[in-house]
Amino acid sequence: MIAAERLFADRERLAWHLASDVAGALRRTIAEKGKATLAVSGGATPRLFLEKLSQMGIPWPQVTATLVDERQVSEDSERSNARLVRTSLIQNKAAAARFAPLYENPSAADVLPLDVVVLGMGNDGHTASFFPGGDRLAEALDPAAAPAVIEMIAPGAGEPRLTFNLSALQSASVLMLHIEGPEKRKTLERALGEGPVSEMPVRAVLRSHIPLTLYWCR
Numbered sequence: 001m002i003a004a005e006r007l008f009a010d011r012e013r014l015a016w017h018l019a020s021d022v023a024g025a026l027r028r029t030i031a032e033k034g035k036a037t038l039a040v041s042g043g044a045t046p047r048l049f050l051e052k053l054s055q056m057g058i059p060w061p062q063v064t065a066t067l068v069d070e071r072q073v074s075e076d077s078e079r080s081n082a083r084l085v086r087t088s089l090i091q092n093k094a095a096a097a098r099f100a101p102l103y104e105n106p107s108a109a110d111v112l113p114l115d116v117v118v119l120g121m122g123n124d125g126h127t128a129s130f131f132p133g134g135d136r137l138a139e140a141l142d143p144a145a146a147p148a149v150i151e152m153i154a155p156g157a158g159e160p161r162l163t164f165n166l167s168a169l170q171s172a173s174v175l176m177l178h179i180e181g182p183e184k185r186k187t188l189e190r191a192l193g194e195g196p197v198s199e200m201p202v203r204a205v206l207r208s209h210i211p212l213t214l215y216w217c218r
Contacts, residue, residue: 002177002192003211011048011180014217018178019052021213022116025174026058029115035062037111039164039172040089041120041128042067042081045180049118050088060096065089066111068119069129069152069163070102079159102149102162109149114164117172121179123187124156125200129163131156132199140165141197141204147171170210177205178215185216 006021008014022038029036040046067081075083082101090099102108121127130140131154140150140163147168152161169175179188190200197203205212 001209001211002206002214005214005216008215008217011217014178014180014215015048015052018049018118018176018215019056022053022118022174022176023056023058025116026063029173030059030062033115035064036115037064037066037113039066039068039114039117039169040085041118041178042070042084043120045120046118046178047084047088049178050085051091054089054092054094057093060094061098063094063097064100064111065094065097066100066108066114067102068117068169069161071157071159071161072103072151073159074103075101108162109147109168112147112168113171114168115172116174116176117169118176118178119169119205121177121184121187121191121202122156123183125187125191125202126154126156127177127202127205128169129154129157129161130166130201130204131161132201134201137198137201141201143167143170143208166204166208169205170208172210174213175205175210176213176215180217182218188214188216
């Protein structure tokens with residue numbers, strides 16, 4: 001359920017406002033719980049946001065950063081989401097945060113529950129590693145399942161993936177969707193229309209009762 005939309009004229013403004021809002025959510029969570037867990041997405045879109053977030057004044061030693069999903073590749077691969085996080089987020093002030101990767105980390109699920117989650121979306125309608133045709137898609141989208149990290153193989157995914165399931169993502173107190181450009185907006189409009197979740201798995205998040213804030217720029 002999209003509870004609020006924040007629309008921006010360009011990537012720079014979006015990245016700054018998203019980073020500022022995430023920082024505020026982390027500060028509030030730390031004030032309430034003494035710690036906070038942030039899960040971010042990989043790919044090209046979030047890099048500028050992550051760079052700006054790394055410079056925000058947050059009690060970073062109390063923050064654990066992790067990934068929404070990951071390709072099963074080593075961190076020296078340019079396709080590694082962990083590499084993106086280490087080079088874009090775990091820098092500057094955020095160097096004091098703890099980073100918990102998903103790949104080759106048997107205790108990845110120990111970071112649960114998540115507090116702040118920033119999702120992305122592909123033009124095929126996937127989010128996290130909920131891909132159309134995924135071999136464990138139904139399992140990943142089962143809202144009654146226990147929060148967990150699961151493996152996913154799908155035609156559009158490239159490498160085998162690891163992903164937090166829908167239950168884990170919905171456990172977050174703050175859920176955001178970050179998209180950029182007209183093509184992603186068109187994809188979102190299709191996803192908001194009628195059709196099966198299996199065709200565009202982002203619909204599982206959009207149709208959930210969990211409030212979601214959309215961040216989009218042209």
